[in-house]
Amino acid sequence: METIGKPPESHTGPLLSDVLECRWHAVTVEEAFDKLDASTNGLDEGEAAARRAIYGDNSLPVGRRPGLAIVYLRQFKSPLIYLLLAAAAVSLAIGELTDAIFIFVVLQVNAIIGATQEWKAASSAAALDTLVQKLAVVWRNGVRRQIDAVELVPGDLVELGAGALAPADIRLVSDRDLQVDESLLTGESLPVEKDALQSLPADTPLGDRRTLLHAGTVALAGRGRGLVARTGLHTEIGRIAQALAAAEQPPPPLLERLDRFATRVGYAMVGVIVLLGAVQLMRGFDLVQVFFVAVALAVAAIPEGMPVAITVALAIGTRRMAR
Structure with a gap:
């Protein structure tokens, strides 16, 4: 030749x-x-x-896939979840066991749904990698042959x-x-x-x-x-791939808005406790009683069902987009 x-x-x-x-x-x-x-x-x-x-x-380096436990724990990384955890702790401290259990169950449902969706998405991405052509037709030593593309x-x-x-x-x-x-x-x-x-x-x-x-x-x-x-x-x-790996990915706009909402709810809770406490003290109520009433009202103001509702809505939207 x-x-x-x-x-x-x-x-x-x-x-x-x-x-x-x-x-x-x-x-x-x-x-x-x-x-x-x-x-x-x-x-x-x-x-x-x-x-x-x-x-x-x-070959391109493949990022290490986080374990299921890590994916599950990531579902609790949100100011709104922090507020609900605080509300559950306060409810437990003041003897409202039913409220504490309810909030805990809501958080678990939200975490399970979120972790399941994230795990499925990661599994789908990994499955796509198996569809990529792994073999190449190459000439070596004057002979046409098929080898692993990584070689x-x-x-x-x-x-x-x-x-x-x-x-x-x-x-x-x-x-x-x-x-x-x-x-x-x-x-x-x-x-x-x-x-x-x-x-x-x-x-x-x-x-x-x-x-x-x-x-x-x-x-x-x-x-x-x-x-x-x-x-x-x-x-x-x-x-x-290198540029994307080096770039910091900003959080989605929806999550940013939810974080801002949770922060405002937290400020509102503090404001309610302070304002209601001051009014009740001025009216001669007992300090301990005032504290429990203020905390109970603040906990009631937290939308416990919101994380689950948002997670379910996102899951449904993701499934429709996939179809």
């Missing part, structure tokens, strides 16, 4: 910095073979293993057909009517027609790089062959 560029030798390929800095969409096919020390026979197994030791696995390294020669996910960022070397869905990266719903031989400037926008296949994009039609240019966290989708 004819070899383009340099055949693989007993070395570890291009430097990682060169791989990351190269504008792969702007280099020619011959330059891509040369820069990646690749050939049309593919890498040999020894070279591939050496490169994998340098570049790492072609791919820069310089591997891979093939893709209709319906396949790009397992890495790939510089196309040939294609036949290849059309790709890049909505994952660009948001564009229309398929993009690829052209391995097109000449592109270095500053070509991401959505117009027709000589590249990006990891996670889907081949809708046609076939293509290309050289793996970047893998794992060094791909475009890997960079996005």
